[in-house]
Amino acid sequence: MDLGIRGRNAIVCAASRGLGKACALSLAREGVNITMMARTKEVLEAAAKEIRDATGVRVTAVAGDVTTEAGRAALLAACPAPDILVNNAGGPPPGDFREWDRDTWVKALDANMIAPILLIRATVDGMIARRFGRVVNITSSAVKHPIDILGLSNGARTGLTGFVAGLARKTVSHNVTINNLLPGPFDTDRLRSTIAIQAKTSGRTVEEVVRDRHRATPAGRFGDPAEFGELCAFVCSAHAGFITGGNFLIDGGTYPGTL
Ligand code: NAP
Numbered sequence: 001m002d003l004g005i006r007g008r009n010a011i012v013c014a015a016s017r018g019l020g021k022a023c024a025l026s027l028a029r030e031g032v033n034i035t036m037m038a039r040t041k042e043v044l045e046a047a048a049k050e051i052r053d054a055t056g057v058r059v060t061a062v063a064g065d066v067t068t069e070a071g072r073a074a075l076l077a078a079c080p081a082p083d084i085l086v087n088n089a090g091g092p093p094p095g096d097f098r099e100w101d102r103d104t105w106v107k108a109l110d111a112n113m114i115a116p117i118l119l120i121r122a123t124v125d126g127m128i129a130r131r132f133g134r135v136v137n138i139t140s141s142a143v144k145h146p147i148d149i150l151g152l153s154n155g156a157r158t159g160l161t162g163f164v165a166g167l168a169r170k171t172v173s174h175n176v177t178i179n180n181l182l183p184g185p186f187d188t189d190r191l192r193s194t195i196a197i198q199a200k201t202s203g204r205t206v207e208e209v210v211r212d213r214h215r216a217t218p219a220g221r222f223g224d225p226a227e228f229g230e231l232c233a234f235v236c237s238a239h240a241g242f243i244t245g246g247n248f249l250i251d252g253g254t255y256p257g258t259l
Helices: 017-029 040-057 067-077 102-130 146-172 188-201 206-215 225-235
Strands: 009-012 033-038 061-062 086-087 133-138 177-183 247-250
Touching: 009 017, 009 177, 009 225, 017 033, 017 040, 017 086, 017 133, 017 146, 017 225, 033 040, 033 067, 040 188, 061 102, 067 102, 086 102, 102 133, 102 146, 133 146, 133 225, 177 225, 188 206
Parallel strands: 009 033, 009 086, 033 061, 086 133, 133 177, 177 247
Antiparallel strands: none
16 A cells, blocks of 8 residues: 655654654655664664665655754754654653652653643644644553553643644644654663563563563564564555554553443
8 A cells, every 4th residue: 555655854852762763664665764862872773773774765864853953943943844743752650659750750751741832833834734644642552541650651642632632633634734643662772671570570570571562462572663564554554544643552461441
């Protein structure tokens, strides 16, 4: 299936590893030029080269922190008129809410709510003027069913989801859609570090935690980031102009509800 986005330009945030990188690769395979950001320059440049070599599209690596004004300005200077924006950042740490002060909350909100909103603000009017735009926010299955130790993530991402729910209905008549993808457990560095913490705090081995988590997932395994990237590419496709304000779980059946 040709997704109809060859030659489009995409900004993909937090894209040197994991889900962001998978989205960048899937879009690049569809012929989309990529401007990608992450903080660690060498890892980012290696990922950019990998995607460039695999697909032949133009890939621009912008090293920086998407939660900062300077980082976002550098990203927008490298790609001033994106057709596609994939919002992503690192997830906040687990813990008990009694340990989190105002600064901890502001950090989580900056990464998982405010940075995406500011990037949408900077790009959406141009998309409307050009009559094509696709915004995808990588959030979390925690928006649908909260994870107790990830209260910072539950709170910040649900704030973004509420904001997007209103805006997505205002842009769609201009062929600009805004949707959220809600990953369950995907085999990335982030998941592996969460598992290491779970193993340590519960006195189990990493292998035992992985086995239990596989059992708790109806699919019997973790998701492959490539599966996530392909969903992102479809939601960004020319065929997806009637899909907006959506929250798409991709979690191997983990969410237990009917709806
Ligand atoms: P990951 O493997 O840890 O990769 C995170 C990526 O984001 C890296 O490229 C990292 O590079 C970059 N990054 C982090 N903070 C950044 C910042 N402030 N500015 C720019 N780049 C930044 O994480 P992932 O598993 O792909 O997760 C992506 C998002 O999905 C996270 O918010 C995570 O919480 C959420 N999520 C993941 C899962 C899962 O199972 N994997 C499930 C639910 C939700 P640098 O560190 O070099 O900047």
